[in-house]
Amino acid sequence: MANAMFTGSFDPITIGHYDIIKRAAAVFTKVFVAVTVNSEKNYMFDDKNRFEMVKKACDNLENVEVIFCEGLVADLAREKKAVFVKGVRNSVDFAYEYEMASISKEISGVDTFLIPADPDLAYVSSTFVREMIKYGNDPERYIGRGKS
Amino acid sequence: MANAMFTGSFDPITIGHYDIIKRAAAVFTKVFVAVTVNSEKNYMFDDKNRFEMVKKACDNLENVEVIFCEGLVADLAREKKAVFVKGVRNSVDFAYEYEMASISKEISGVDTFLIPADPDLAYVSSTFVREMIKYGNDPERYIGRGKS
Amino acid sequence: MANAMFTGSFDPITIGHYDIIKRAAAVFTKVFVAVTVNSEKNYMFDDKNRFEMVKKACDNLENVEVIFCEGLVADLAREKKAVFVKGVRNSVDFAYEYEMASISKEISGVDTFLIPADPDLAYVSSTFVREMIKYGNDPERYIGRGKS
Amino acid sequence: MANAMFTGSFDPITIGHYDIIKRAAAVFTKVFVAVTVNSEKNYMFDDKNRFEMVKKACDNLENVEVIFCEGLVADLAREKKAVFVKGVRNSVDFAYEYEMASISKEISGVDTFLIPADPDLAYVSSTFVREMIKYGNDPERYIGRGKS
Amino acid sequence: MANAMFTGSFDPITIGHYDIIKRAAAVFTKVFVAVTVNSEKNYMFDDKNRFEMVKKACDNLENVEVIFCEGLVADLAREKKAVFVKGVRNSVDFAYEYEMASISKEISGVDTFLIPADPDLAYVSSTFVREMIKYGNDPERYIGRGKS
Amino acid sequence: MANAMFTGSFDPITIGHYDIIKRAAAVFTKVFVAVTVNSEKNYMFDDKNRFEMVKKACDNLENVEVIFCEGLVADLAREKKAVFVKGVRNSVDFAYEYEMASISKEISGVDTFLIPADPDLAYVSSTFVREMIKYGNDPERYIGRGKS
Numbered sequence: 056m057a058n059a060m061f062t063g064s065f066d067p068i069t070i071g072h073y074d075i076i077k078r079a080a081a082v083f084t085k086v087f088v089a090v091t092v093n094s095e096k097n098y099m100f101d102d103k104n105r106f107e108m109v110k111k112a113c114d115n116l117e118n119v120e121v122i123f124c125e126g127l128v129a130d131l132a133r134e135k136k137a138v139f140v141k142g143v144r145n146s147v148d149f150a151y152e153y154e155m156a157s158i159s160k161e162i163s164g165v166d167t168f169l170i171p172a173d174p175d176l177a178y179v180s181s182t183f184v185r186e187m188i189k190y191g192n193d194p195e196r197y198i199g200r201g202k203s
Numbered sequence: 204m205a206n207a208m209f210t211g212s213f214d215p216i217t218i219g220h221y222d223i224i225k226r227a228a229a230v231f232t233k234v235f236v237a238v239t240v241n242s243e244k245n246y247m248f249d250d251k252n253r254f255e256m257v258k259k260a261c262d263n264l265e266n267v268e269v270i271f272c273e274g275l276v277a278d279l280a281r282e283k284k285a286v287f288v289k290g291v292r293n294s295v296d297f298a299y300e301y302e303m304a305s306i307s308k309e310i311s312g313v314d315t316f317l318i319p320a321d322p323d324l325a326y327v328s329s330t331f332v333r334e335m336i337k338y339g340n341d342p343e344r345y346i347g348r349g350k351s
Numbered sequence: 352m353a354n355a356m357f358t359g360s361f362d363p364i365t366i367g368h369y370d371i372i373k374r375a376a377a378v379f380t381k382v383f384v385a386v387t388v389n390s391e392k393n394y395m396f397d398d399k400n401r402f403e404m405v406k407k408a409c410d411n412l413e414n415v416e417v418i419f420c421e422g423l424v425a426d427l428a429r430e431k432k433a434v435f436v437k438g439v440r441n442s443v444d445f446a447y448e449y450e451m452a453s454i455s456k457e458i459s460g461v462d463t464f465l466i467p468a469d470p471d472l473a474y475v476s477s478t479f480v481r482e483m484i485k486y487g488n489d490p491e492r493y494i495g496r497g498k499s
Numbered sequence: 500m501a502n503a504m505f506t507g508s509f510d511p512i513t514i515g516h517y518d519i520i521k522r523a524a525a526v527f528t529k530v531f532v533a534v535t536v537n538s539e540k541n542y543m544f545d546d547k548n549r550f551e552m553v554k555k556a557c558d559n560l561e562n563v564e565v566i567f568c569e570g571l572v573a574d575l576a577r578e579k580k581a582v583f584v585k586g587v588r589n590s591v592d593f594a595y596e597y598e599m600a601s602i603s604k605e606i607s608g609v610d611t612f613l614i615p616a617d618p619d620l621a622y623v624s625s626t627f628v629r630e631m632i633k634y635g636n637d638p639e640r641y642i643g644r645g646k647s
Numbered sequence: 648m649a650n651a652m653f654t655g656s657f658d659p660i661t662i663g664h665y666d667i668i669k670r671a672a673a674v675f676t677k678v679f680v681a682v683t684v685n686s687e688k689n690y691m692f693d694d695k696n697r698f699e700m701v702k703k704a705c706d707n708l709e710n711v712e713v714i715f716c717e718g719l720v721a722d723l724a725r726e727k728k729a730v731f732v733k734g735v736r737n738s739v740d741f742a743y744e745y746e747m748a749s750i751s752k753e754i755s756g757v758d759t760f761l762i763p764a765d766p767d768l769a770y771v772s773s774t775f776v777r778e779m780i781k782y783g784n785d786p787e788r789y790i791g792r793g794k795s
Numbered sequence: 796m797a798n799a800m801f802t803g804s805f806d807p808i809t810i811g812h813y814d815i816i817k818r819a820a821a822v823f824t825k826v827f828v829a830v831t832v833n834s835e836k837n838y839m840f841d842d843k844n845r846f847e848m849v850k851k852a853c854d855n856l857e858n859v860e861v862i863f864c865e866g867l868v869a870d871l872a873r874e875k876k877a878v879f880v881k882g883v884r885n886s887v888d889f890a891y892e893y894e895m896a897s898i899s900k901e902i903s904g905v906d907t908f909l910i911p912a913d914p915d916l917a918y919v920s921s922t923f924v925r926e927m928i929k930y931g932n933d934p935e936r937y938i939g940r941g942k943s
Contacts, residue, residue, distance in 0.1 A: 353525065353526040353527070374610055377501065377610070378501040378527075378582060378610075378612070379501070379526075434526060439593070439597075439613070441597075442590035442593055442594060445587070445590055445593040446590060448615070449587075449589075449615050452615040453615075453618060462522055462525070462526070463615060464526070464612045464613070464614060465587070465612070465613040465614070465615060466612060466613070467596070467597050467600040467601075467611060467613060470601060
């Protein structure tokens with residue numbers, strides 16, 4: 056009945072991201088995963104790489120479509136007739152997403168649904184994974200992928 | 204594709220409740236609004252009254268069904284193949300709903316989606332409306348109803 | 352230029368209450384301290400006692416007037432042309448007062464100013480003082496009073 | 500009876516800022532709006548521009564004076580015999596301002612009053628307005644001004 | 648080198664409680680688990696039962712001693728030369744324990760250490776277990792015990 | 796019975812840091828204070844200076860050892876058979892440390908104990924001290940040291 060959009064830089068996609076996508080895909084007709092591109096940002100993984108990792112992770116989720124987003128995410132969500140879904144891990148995340156939800160509603164009329172993070176995965180962020188890599192640890196078990 | 208369940212005592216239903224129901228109804232195939240019944244609680248409005256007010260409020264939302272819930276709400280949600288939707292107004296609400304979401308997942312496998320309250324309505328609660336009534340104020344503008 | 356109103360049951364008034372009153376009195380033309388009366392509540396100190404303790408505590412603050420409040424505090428604030436001042440000690444207090452501020456604005460058009468509690472006094476509440484008394488401790492040093 | 504000071508970079512002034520200034524002006528004898536200048540910062544609007552926008556916005560508020568601040572704001576507040584007023588939008592803002600209030604009290608003896616943001620405006624920040632501009636949207640309705 | 652005290656009504660002890668006790672026992676010389684007794688409270692499990700369940704749960708932890716507490720817990724902690732350990736699950740818990748820590752320090756000079764709850768167990772509380780029982784569910788897997 | 800590790804850049808060490816170290820030293824067999832070194836960071840005080848200030852501050856605490864940390868702090872903690880101790884000042888700090896605690900447990904099996912900041916010192920941070928210095932104020936009373 057309705058579509059959802061999940062956005063992020065996915066640098067790289069984590070098992071936390073994947074969990075949110077899977078739970079959204081169980082409920083929404085279609086879930087668009089929008090990989091944001093920002094020329095001012097220094098990514099660890101380049102655009103193509105980030106996109107491919109997300110695509111591979113979501114391979115087993117039939118109603119998920121991975122796309123790039125170079126403009127305003129709220130415009131893209133409106134175009135796709137999608138509401139935003141966001142993972143929320145704690146009260147600081149919540150304060151931020153509550154403000155973002157108001158902004159999206161205001162500038163594009165796009166609604167936002169918040170998905171409480173699986174407590175077991177709440178510490179896994181892209182920043183955490185990049186730190187693992189910098190210190191020479193194998194990040195495999197934290198990288199988002201299907202069948203997890 | 205999926206159903207949602209929104210539960211509460213609705214003593215009485217407010218414009219804040221109605222806003223959450225309407226936003227859920229725009230996204231989910233069917234929204235069950237479950238009016239909880241608890242013989243140990245002293246309601247201002249009796250069971251029948253609470254139910255009828257919710258029903259009247261949701262009259263204009265085609266895919267909303269109002270039902271009673273006397274047992275464990277998580278069991279009812281599983282039976283209706285629904286995820287929970289909850290309105291969240293601030294970080295204290297969030298901490299509570301985050302815990303409740305884990306409990307529902309644990310005991311019934313039911314997922315939870317959080318809907319950030321419209322900031323403009325965030326102060327309107329059933330408690331607030333009952334206070335209005337106690338002090339002799341007309342509560343009409345805070346009572347949930349369609350067309351709002 | 353403007354008046355303020357500080358409300359509470361003051362059962363009993365604490366050094367934390369007194370600190371807020373003193374800081375408000377340094378800024379506002381007049382500060383009304385409204386001692387709420389509620390026949391459904393079981394106070395440790397009766398109405399007269401609570402009132403007298405507040406009065407004695409504020410004796411040295413010239414622009415403070417202690418009054419009783421039996422109705423809706425927002426109505427009284429409007430009558431006195433006062434804004435509310437509230438002490439806030441932590442993020443949970445804040446969430447509560449943020450909601451209360453919206454309610455006061457909505458039902459009576461009364462604005463609210465929040466005064467961050469002195470960290471050194473943030474643990475002192477009337478509940479704490481009553482516990483002290485129950486366990487036989489001398490509460491003197493926590494009771495609000497002038498010259499502190 | 501007392502003065503207040505409201506500080507910020509106002510890059511640019513928003514309707515949220517204006518709401519706080521107006522509410523402070525209704526209560527304090529005089530409100531100083533201090534436009535901070537920091538040579539290490541990259542502003543979107545230059546010093547003169549930011550100052551002029553604030554001045555224009557506050558034109559209709561008789562007891563508001565707009566000034567520059569290049570040093571420590573707490574020193575300026577003490578010089579103007581003013582307490583700080585801050586807008587607070589959520590619990591994360593609160594945690595920050597609670598700490599800042601302690602610092603101001605400690606280093607300059609200046610007290611702080613917090614004004615809860617109008618929930619309807621809580622998402623409007625200078626950052627938000629600058630993003631609007633970057634993406635080619637007209638920011639007019641978010642820019643602070645009198646008569647709003 | 649130092650002792651710790653962990654207090655609660657343990658009505659009943661949960662796997663969350665047990666996790667905190669075990670982690671404290673790994674660090675402190677001796678951990679006193681104080682089962683509070685309060686004649687004004689309606690426990691689901693009586694004093695003896697609550698005590699025995701805690702004792703059985705901690706059987707395999709050599710440096711843990713289970714005791715009753717009928718007076719002020721801070722007095723008992725001082726007598727046992729112990730600091731308090733508390734489990735903290737979220738920001739609302741934290742605000743509460745931060746205040747309690749100040750009170751303990753103030754009235755008895757007893758320090759407090761906070762142990763962040765295992766996220767996986769953060770939803771398990773005695774209230775939750777009692778609800779399980781009321782609705783006829785088997786609570787066994789949530790009851791605290793050794794070897795978990 | 797157990798060791799603790801307290802890490803930070805200590806640029807410079809404050810009376811808030813010292814308070815946490817002293818309280819940890821009263822409880823743990825040995826407290827390692829690990830001064831982190833990061834070649835990408837611009838410190839106000841160089842490595843040697845930061846180390847010496849910490850060492851001097853902790854001079855009177857017999858069971859405290861000051862060390863450098865150039866790698867992953869969790870690895871160093873495991874090597875020293877220490878749990879982490881962290882000072883926590885408010886709910887935003889808590890959300891951050893709760894996440895960090897999960898990460899440390901996950902990647903190195905190192906547990907974390909949180910010490911609630913003395914409310915009286917909660918505003919004192921290294922950032923605050925550096926600001927004091929930048930504006931020409933004497934920072935002496937905020938610098939961590941023994942006998943305080």
